[in-house]
Amino acid sequence: MTQVQAGTRTVAHLRPAFHIRPPRGYMNDPNGPLEVGSDVHLYFQSRPVLEMHVPVEWGHVTSTDYVRWTLHRPAMAPLPGGPDTDGCWSGNTILDNGRIRAFYSGYLDNRPYQSVLTAVSDDGGMSFGPPRQVIPDPTDDAIMFRDPFVWQENGSWWLAVGAGYAGRGGSITLYQSPDLETWTYVGPLAELPRSTVNGEDTGAAWECPQLLTLDNRRIAVVASWSPEGGSAEVLSFDVDVPLVPQRVDHGTNFYAASAMRESRFGPLLFGWLTEGRDRDGWDDWAGVISLPRVVWLGADSSLRSAPIPSLDTLRTGPGVPADGCTTGPQCEIAVPSGSGQVIIHFSDQERVVVSLDADAVTVDRTESSLSPHAHRGRMQATDAFDPASGRPAARIFLDGSVLEVFTSAGRVLSTRVYPTTPPAWRVEAPPNAHFWTLDH
Incomplete structure (x- = not known):
């Protein structure tokens, strides 16, 4: 590792x-x-x-x-x-x-x-x-x-x-x-x-x-x-x-x-x-x-x-079902609606979890890194979803150590994650979630 x-x-x-x-x-x-x-x-x-x-x-x-x-x-x-x-x-x-x-x-x-x-x-x-x-x-x-x-x-x-x-x-x-x-x-x-x-x-x-x-x-x-x-x-x-x-x-x-x-x-x-x-x-x-x-x-x-x-121009092709995808360090995951969890499994011991419920989005990086220097913890935003907005319930952008999560009501959570395990990583997501590799 x-x-x-x-x-x-x-x-x-x-x-x-x-x-x-x-x-x-x-x-x-x-x-x-x-x-x-x-x-x-x-x-x-x-x-x-x-x-x-x-x-x-x-x-x-x-x-x-x-x-x-x-x-x-x-x-x-x-x-x-x-x-x-x-x-x-x-x-x-x-x-x-x-x-x-x-x-x-x-x-x-x-x-x-x-x-x-x-x-x-x-x-x-x-x-x-x-x-x-x-x-x-x-x-x-x-x-x-x-x-x-x-x-x-x-x-x-x-x-x-x-x-x-x-x-x-x-x-x-x-x-x-x-x-x-x-x-x-x-x-x-x-x-x-x-x-x-x-x-x-x-x-x-x-x-x-x-x-x-x-x-x-x-x-x-x-x-x-x-x-x-x-x-x-x-x-x-x-x-x-x-x-x-x-x-x-x-x-x-x-x-x-x-x-x-x-x-x-x-x-x-x-x-x-x-x-x-x-x-x-x-x-x-x-x-x-x-x-x-x-x-x-x-x-x-x-x-x-x-x-x-214009961030959409980084997508390398049409979205595919996110659940079960493997990913490198640059990707986007979108959940159109509903509740559930998006989990990026860096390894059996390292993962970051984005949870959606009726009102709130939570990012949990408690187990995101085995590095002794990496910060951990959870963060949450309420009043997070607006189904009438036309925006996905959540858009998750991963770019190396950067994680930014945007919700349909305009809440955003920005954080950093430091998995010690290199890709490929595995995505676990609700059935309606979409996945794109992002190419700079």
């Missing part, structure tokens, strides 16, 4: 093929997805190695279909002696008179806050020029201030910064500009003292604020964070009514969402899928970007998700 050990290269079956990731090094937050003509640009925080002291740069991929991505040289790197010397941290991009302009956080390890910077690309997004600071540093009661998000609405440019303030909790700090050059402080767009809502810690501060307009409502997506616990969950809420944060992804490994307000498929969301294994289990790479998701509001005002339609 093939074991995953620290200090060795990951066995091939654990490497994602159609999810975005660099061939080596450390990847985390997606940044600035943007359509320019027929091309899609996506940037991401990246280090060429796993050592965390190495400054973060902006990695870069492009695509014409949101499915097959081309990796390019990093588009942005820290400027020695500049305001981002120790790292180009998260932000987003916009089109400014045909040029791609980035807004992002510049990190200096001897300063308490990141500077809000802007830089312009004059070569179609392949590289960015020198940065300059556009927002002053925050007041002393800020415990965090980073991750700008810029968008245009009602004839003005708006800039939101993720923040947290002592005694005030998570905050989205808002600025306005007529020309992207001069910014005026507006005030908190949304703010919430730290609390527990629907079982979720709302955080001492909010990272990676994103603003979407859905059903003519302003919906914020934030990543809850605290000094003692670090990152927690991605939450969404309507900023114009009393805040009721709700979880965006019900899995264990989705963080730092990045939004596209507009695309050929409508509003989209990307996320960073964290490792789901102890640091001692890493080898030469870590981190992956989620599948892009079409998003909308549910009846309860929560953010719902579905796989981007």
Whole structure:
């Protein structure tokens, strides 16, 4: 049996093929997805190695279909002696008179806050020029201030910064500009003292604020964070009514969402899928970007998700009955309706179980790996099914160590699994379930 050990290269079956990731090094937050003509640009925080002291740069991929991505040289790197010397941290991009302009956080390890910077690309997004600071540093009661998000609405440019303030909790700090050059402080767009809502810690501060307009409502997506616990969950809420944060992804490994307000498929969301294994289990790479998701509001005002339609082009042929199929590390399994279990048997001792009942979908990875470094446990989403939607009750995507499950009501659970046994693997599924091999 093939074991995953620290200090060795990951066995091939654990490497994602159609999810975005660099061939080596450390990847985390997606940044600035943007359509320019027929091309899609996506940037991401990246280090060429796993050592965390190495400054973060902006990695870069492009695509014409949101499915097959081309990796390019990093588009942005820290400027020695500049305001981002120790790292180009998260932000987003916009089109400014045909040029791609980035807004992002510049990190200096001897300063308490990141500077809000802007830089312009004059070569179609392949590289960015020198940065300059556009927002002053925050007041002393800020415990965090980073991750700008810029968008245009009602004839003005708006800039939101993720923040947290002592005694005030998570905050989205808002600025306005007529020309992207001069910014005026507006005030908190949304703010919430730290609390527990629907079982979720709302955080001492909010990272990676994103603003979407859905059903003519302003919906914020934030990543809850605290000094003692670090990152927690991605939450969404309507900023114009009393805040009721709700979880965006019900899995264990989705963080730092990045939004596209507009695309050929409508509003989209990307996320960073964290490792789901102890640091001692890493080898030469870590981190992956989620599948892009079409998003909308549910009846309860929560953010719902579905796989981007072009993902179907990865299917190698017509679907076949899933029960009894053998599979490699890339596949899709769809359950059109009803209840039951989909089990991917990696071996007699390793398996992952997706259970559907009348109301909930559950992913159980308790027995998914014999590796001592792999994380385990169960995750569940309720209000999971909408038979009138026209979508399958569940679509299950396996890509190496990545597992993403989407339901007909728009719930999604993202997690990581690390079977030590290489394929072929066996699928057990309800009689109506369909199976496809996916070829990148």
